[in-house]
Amino acid sequence: MKSSLHKVLHPVAGRPMLLHLLASASELQPERQVVVVGAGREQVEQAVADTGVTVAVQAQQLGTGHAVAQGHDALAGFAGDVLILYGDVPLVRPETMRAMIDRLNRGDEPRAVVLGFRPDDAAAYGRIIADGQGIIEKMVEYKDASEAERAVTLCNSGLMAVRSTDLFVLLDRIGNNNAAGEYYLPDIVMLPGGQSAVIETEAWEVAGVNSRIELAGVEAVWQARRRAEAMQDGVTLIAPDTVFFAHDTVLGRDVVVEPNVVFGPGVSVADDVTIHAFSHLEGATVESGAEIGPYARLRPGAEIGPRAKVGNFVEIKKARLDEGAKANHLSYIGDAHVGAGANIGAGTITCNYDGFLKYRTEIGAGAFIGSNSALVAPTSIGAGAIVAAGSVVTRPVEADALCLVRPEQVEKPGWAVRFRERMKAKKAAAKG
Incomplete structure (x- = not known):
């Protein structure tokens, strides 16, 4: 070997x-x-x-x-x-x-x-x-x-x-x-x-294994048999040869798995789940009707509730999304609980690690987290609350409140024109 x-x-x-x-x-x-x-x-x-x-x-x-x-x-x-x-x-x-x-x-x-x-x-x-x-x-x-x-x-x-x-x-x-x-x-x-x-x-x-080549051959045999078993049990594999299972992967009926999905150890998927292309799942539980990916990553401790959605380039780690919760784009949700029906905007992260310890974030049911927000744990967002886009949240937010954490927008008319003229003159002087 x-x-x-x-x-x-x-x-x-x-x-x-x-x-x-x-x-x-x-x-x-x-x-x-x-x-x-x-x-x-x-x-x-x-x-x-x-x-x-x-x-x-x-x-x-x-x-x-x-x-x-x-x-x-x-x-x-x-x-x-x-x-x-x-x-x-x-x-x-x-x-x-x-x-x-x-x-x-x-x-x-x-x-x-x-x-x-x-x-x-x-x-x-x-x-x-x-x-x-x-x-x-x-x-x-x-x-x-x-x-x-x-x-x-x-x-x-x-x-x-x-x-x-x-x-x-x-x-x-x-x-x-x-x-x-x-x-x-x-x-x-x-x-x-x-x-x-x-x-x-x-x-x-x-088949015995005495080399990496033979190991790959045994892996291929195991995977081929597991794919066939999954399809016989009611799973749809769009491109079977591109899907890789772990020894303990559990899939329910009417699960659809698109191409290039990898299951690491410890994954359980309930009925009627769709896992879109290029997603990677390990140590995760996905409940009925949920939708994962494409390009999603579920890490150990991820719990995706019924009809919840984890979209493209979203990473979930040691966190639960309750029924109907959504994190559709470009987000990291770690050490957190997201309540039913909550919506996580694009670019949102739970800041769960300070370099030494991990902390939790609680997001209430029906809350709305605006795009590009950072939730600095430990913190909580109350049920129905709205966090405005671009906010850095460091304290708890009450239920149904609006949290706005950013400086007031200031507009200076004509400033851009004056700036460009000034910089052009400076550049010309430097060349002269």
Whole structure:
């Protein structure tokens, strides 16, 4: 990855790959989840600190079989089924995990179930030779395969399901008599004295990430599937390929999303909302019938009420707009509450930060804030009040009052003509 960030913590749809996998596994309600860490373990341990998983340490990296063996103590006393997954293979669905467990517990009781796939280009993947019932006759690395075996399109993803009562006994039987001197997990499949089975999934689901290019490919797959899901659920995407979702984006029915919209983590959008082009939303809630953008930015803590409007080049942060409130143009509303039906004029800002602390602004229902006004927090604008354009408000404004904070307009007839004549003469003298 050429990165200071651990590979499995690189994000897909705003969530680290490892946490995608743990979330999917959690849907099976596992009794235990164990993460085996090695190099860069501190970053991974911190990332899973609040997830309830157990961490096992592989102090020396001696192969995949050796890595799984480090989970022995964490699984002490556990008598169930074990799924072996990879932190850099983040797209495995809960349904597929369940299918592996179900196959493991079918009547013929295979010692292990391997997840296979058929890529468009089998390249150098290890091959799985299986009979018509999915019983594995041979698993072979590409470099060791015959021409006939290389012609087989069923490949080994490396993911497995094994009964806990068998797993560590099998791992004790494999050796490291290979060029790398490592203990390979797939070797448990071909040990004598039992049989293993394979089930298949689509190649995209077991795509691994070892580079930024592959990370972008996995992101593209995830986004494409999420866009399709959104449209199937009643969302209109005008240009689907230009819309990007986060892992937890929630959209209601009859939401319209125009081109080039980005959803960061923590966004919930209710029914009948329109999000215009080039808007960016993160950590925001948008209620029914609201309208966002174009070119709007909703930052964490933004709450947009029913039928409220956030227009072009408006930024909302840690602020609520109540029902029908409008901020249509070129405004910043931060640490604020805007009452129902209030109108925020173009160029208005809530001055919420003094370089050290943040302060709130309260704007009452039906208030009208004139263009190019600065509301210096902490302050409040009463319900129905009007703030004249160009005002700098530093004190509370009563309900239904007019607040006018600017010098009286002064007009000097003929001044501009005299000024130009004076300046022309001055310029001519300077040249002479």
